[in-house]
Amino acid sequence: MGFDKASDRTPAWQSASREHLWMPYCQMQTAPLPTPVARTEGVFLILSDRRRLIDGLASWWSACHGYNHPHIVESMTRQLHCMPHVMMGGIQHQPAATLATRLAAILPGDLNHVFFSDSGSVAVEVAMKMAIQFHRNLGDRQRTRFVSFAHAYHGDTTGAMSLCDPQRSMHAHFGDALLQQHSLPIPDSPERLEQFDEFLTRHGEQIAAVFIEPLVQGAGGMRFHSADVLTEIDRSCRKHGVLWVADELATGFGRTGTMFAVEQAGVVPDIICLGKALSGGAIGLAATVARDGVYQAFLSDDPSKALMHGPTFMGNPLACAAANASLDLFETEPRLEQVSQIESQLVTALEPCRNLSNVVDVRCKGAIGVVQVDRLHQLDQLRQHFVDAGVWVRPFGDCIYLTPSLTITADELTQLTEAFVTVTTQWSSNAS
Numbered sequence: 148m149g150f151d152k153a154s155d156r157t158p159a160w161q162s163a164s165r166e167h168l169w170m171p172y173c174q175m176q177t178a179p180l181p182t183p184v185a186r187t188e189g190v191f192l193i194l195s196d197r198r199r200l201i202d203g204l205a206s207w208w209s210a211c212h213g214y215n216h217p218h219i220v221e222s223m224t225r226q227l228h229c230m231p232h233v234m235m236g237g238i239q240h241q242p243a244a245t246l247a248t249r250l251a252a253i254l255p256g257d258l259n260h261v262f263f264s265d266s267g268s269v270a271v272e273v274a275m276k277m278a279i280q281f282h283r284n285l286g287d288r289q290r291t292r293f294v295s296f297a298h299a300y301h302g303d304t305t306g307a308m309s310l311c312d313p314q315r316s317m318h319a320h321f322g323d324a325l326l327q328q329h330s331l332p333i334p335d336s337p338e339r340l341e342q343f344d345e346f347l348t349r350h351g352e353q354i355a356a357v358f359i360e361p362l363v364q365g366a367g368g369m370r371f372h373s374a375d376v377l378t379e380i381d382r383s384c385r386k387h388g389v390l391w392v393a394d395e396l397a398t399g400f401g402r403t404g405t406m407f408a409v410e411q412a413g414v415v416p417d418i419i420c421l422g423k424a425l426s427g428g429a430i431g432l433a434a435t436v437a438r439d440g441v442y443q444a445f446l447s448d449d450p451s452k453a454l455m456h457g458p459t460f461m462g463n464p465l466a467c468a469a470a471n472a473s474l475d476l477f478e479t480e481p482r483l484e485q486v487s488q489i490e491s492q493l494v495t496a497l498e499p500c501r502n503l504s505n506v507v508d509v510r511c512k513g514a515i516g517v518v519q520v521d522r523l524h525q526l527d528q529l530r531q532h533f534v535d536a537g538v539w540v541r542p543f544g545d546c547i548y549l550t551p552s553l554t555i556t557a558d559e560l561t562q563l564t565e566a567f568v569t570v571t572t573q574w575s576s577n578a579s
């Protein structure tokens with residue numbers, strides 16, 4: 148059995164593939180057929196039946212300049228004809244070298260050493276290995292465990308899954324099959340901060356690193372915390388000789404109002420993970436970037452002190468060309484100003500949702516707008532109502548949220564939020 152129903156709008160390729168294309172986070176037996184998309188353009192998804200949806204998600208935070216941005220398309224096209232891919236073992240090429248240099252220049256502090264991979268989860272795995280081996284190379288073999296926080300999401304591979312919230316995450320199912328890490332409440336109050344610091348005092352000697360999604364926790368519930376939390380984590384980790392890793396897969400590249408979320412706290416993590424919008428959302432690319440002190444621990448006459456990792460498609464030239472073009476756009480177009488305009492528009496536009504009976508909270512940060520409800524029921528119907536209203540919004544957990552392209556115009560955003568508020572309001576009144 149595949150998806151539960153087709154309609155006359157279903158294109159032939161989709162009917163023919165019903166049992167072959169296994170979809171993510173999807174109960175294949177009961178889910179309705181996915182929305183067939185034929186093309187993208189700016190902030191629009193254009194469906195097989197020619198309907199145009201304003202994309203409220205920018206393909207999971209990634210399409211920061213909208214889709215098919217001509218500058219990115221042109222750079223990728225040029226690169227495609229020149230060299231789509233070459234292995235990185237023993238070989239270097241200009242797109243990766245230039246991108247590493249440019250990332251080091253825009254990242255805070257001495258985050259200077261860039262290790263590329265092909266997806267965010269792998270960037271997190273690399274950060275875990277980097278942190279463990281950092282301590283080993285310095286002669287400390289005790290530090291093999293990690294601390295992460297309640298509601299954390301750090302990816303779908305097994306190492307990354309072990310860093311997700313052990314009870315509440317989509318990976319809770321795998322709990323007993325995973326490495327056991329430590330999950331603590333995020334230190335956003337004096338008591339919790341004391342608890343965090345005390346934990347490191349007692350168990351710090353086993354901890355290689357603390358992982359946090361700075362300012363905004365994404366897939367684990369779209370929760371925000373203040374920049375002070377990062378300042379305190381930084382201070383406590385330094386005190387206990389523990390590294391800390393900023394997972395900026397979702398928050399990086401302007402999403403929270405600054406190029407990187409950690410900038411708002413003025414602190415520099417030991418390692419930062421980047422992906423999603425790194426390539427402008429055009430193609431898979433991720434990076435794990437280390438500070439000087441971390442990198443130096445890998446330098447030795449001893450070959451076994453090298454970082455033993457190397458994905459086949461590491462530093463893919465096509466992806467690096469897209470990322471270099473994306474950085475050009477951040478330099479030449481006013482993305483961060485656009486983010487602050489999006490934020491003020493979202494704050495005003497989503498406010499009416501606060502009065503709905505089953506809404507728990509409405510919050511916005513940068514180009515992120517979240518309506519948290521007490522319970523999401525009839526999720527499939529709700530998603531369909533958004534499509535019928537001409538927008539692409541995909542609620543999950545207890546959140547209905549927007550993370551549009553940073554290039555969305557005021558008019559497009561108005562259309563998006565009007566549809567968002569209308570559908571959410573109708574859904575809410577049917578529920579109560």
Ligand SMILES: *Cc1c(COP(=O)(O)O)cnc(C)c1O
Nearest residue numbers: 266267268300301302365396397
């Ligand atoms: C998306 C995401 C990941 C995983 O990245 P993939 O490219 O999907 O593997 C990890 N951490 C955070 C915070 C993310 O948002």
